[in-house]
Amino acid sequence: MPEGEHPLEQFILDKRRERIDTVLKSRTRSLTVVLDRVHNAHNISAVIRSADAFGIQDIHYLGDHLDLSSGITIGADRWVDVHKYNSAADLLNCLKQDAYEIVVLMPPDKLRGEIPSFAVHNLPFDRNLALVFGNEKEGVGPEIVRAATMSAFIPMNGFVESLNISVAAAITLYCSTLGDRTRKLGETEKAQIKDRWLREEVRGSEAILKRLDTQS
Template sequence: MDEKRQLIIDHLAHYLTDRRRETLERVLSLRTRHITLVLENIFQPHNISAVVRTSECMGMQDLHVVDNDNIYEVNKHVLKGSNKWIDIVRYKEKKANNIERCFTHLRTAGYKIYVTDPAVDGLPIHQIPIEEKFALVMGNEKEGVSEYALQHADRKVHIPMAGFTESMNISVSAAICLSTLLPKLRLSNTMWQLREEEKQIIRLQWLKKSIRRSDLIEQEFLRSIA
């Protein structure tokens, strides 16, 4: 781990109450990048904001947002500040196949890629193997995932349904998927936790977001130890 970063962490931690420090460490201990979500072309701000909030509440650290046709917008009333504590990775390059860029990034990082699709030929969500890292791709409210995503994913998955309606609101689908997969992951022998170096980086980010004028405090501290 980075020694200088740790010195800054130790200094900033004194500006938090014991209870706040304990909460920060508890939340950090439950964070994971073993599972991540990809949102493709979501055009309703309240839906994408609800997924961000749900992901953060459930212990996800990353969320990937692909903007090929629709621009990522949020609803602050729905977010409730959750976007402060989660890393949102955006793919929004103009005149580029951003879902392809996203898939390349994820595969380089060692992820399998699963797309959600209401077709029953996909694997039921509760049967997804959790031993390997994977990304779960969710499409927009009207058209679902793109043809590129369907053709290039490692597997299709679906949420089993018992009614006439074949689809759910995306924020509901995300909540069902995460509440099904994350408890299963945490009860397994899979190493789902963040690495210590990752924790250190995120810990410092969270401390800075928790303390007023943290940038000035950090600068003064660094001058004092120079």
Template sequence: MFMNLPDNINYKELFNFIKQFLTDERLDRFYEVINDRITNVQLILEDVYQSHNASAIIRTCDAIGIQYVNVIEKRNKFNPNKDICLGSDKWVDISLYNGENGLIDCVNLLKQHNFNIVATSSHLSDAYTPETLPIDKPLALMFGVEREGLSDEAISLADNYLYIPMYGFAESLNVSVAVGISLFTITQRMRKANKLLRLSDEEYYKILCEWTLTSLSNSEIYIKTFLNNKYENDR
């Protein structure tokens, strides 16, 4: 989850100011990673509270290039373990939704941006697999809490359904494993079909600002200095 930056700030100008305080190696790494970030695949996690699962999911998202994770907190708090995340929570944008209308608010916002909402379950009929799920529209994959899975509300809000075929005695996978298999398979298909969407210019510089400020001590000082310099230049 990222820090709040001032409203109406010019992210490109801010980044061009603060990047001078990074090493060349760090800056090159930021450019390398951000150019592979994906915007047309997002996650919705409903009540995933087990620390090890939450942490592994965030780390997987970072590794695969998923930038946006939406967390629905109904009964349980989302609590990643820093030792398992290994810092990945600093690089992934996590949006929290809580309260009675958290899920519907999240889904409605994504649908306004043309996302297909995909509910995952091992018990749904007429479901796609990660190899057959249509990839012509942006996708928001919903995963639920271990054992219980998604709520009836989440299932009812979905446009499509997804399952991972099982060939052994186990009827389901650990949620973090299911997330990894689904994301990797779907994004690889998108890569081969040239259907991955990258960050907009505004998102690009906003995230670079957030990553840079996260990497710097006393980040508020850099923001204040930038704003003071801009004020003086604009006078």
């Protein structure tokens, strides 16, 4: 086995190994997604799928029950890390520890100029941002709104004033990829995530690793 190669890499096709390495190069943790009491399983699953598609590694979910639709995620939940919280205080404390600035997605008139508001394509994606998408009916909760340092909105030209949460998330995350502004993972983070992905990818990975360990 070549030096520096993960022991499980020998059990996957070269094409799949190259795909894993390519995806890792585009992964970021400087941008994360927060779902605040979003209840619809299809919406949650679609956001997770978009997060994976646009290079987001972490999703934070605030709520009692986290339900996913496998037909919507199409396995994307295997490749992102979903962190669940039962209270806004715990969520905010975690985001603060990781030095995220909180961005709430809502129309600018709702906050009446209390914090800076950006069209999503103008957000400062070169900074550590936590994008918060709120409940389908009530929006982002007041505790999180009070902790936000900026808000964001999607410019619209039609009669509708809002978009489905999964559509809004996809548009916003796509904008984050323009200009390559997000900070990519360090080598240690890449190695840790690659280890988890390979364990997920290779059937019987734990038994294989145990056997290889006894042989070395």
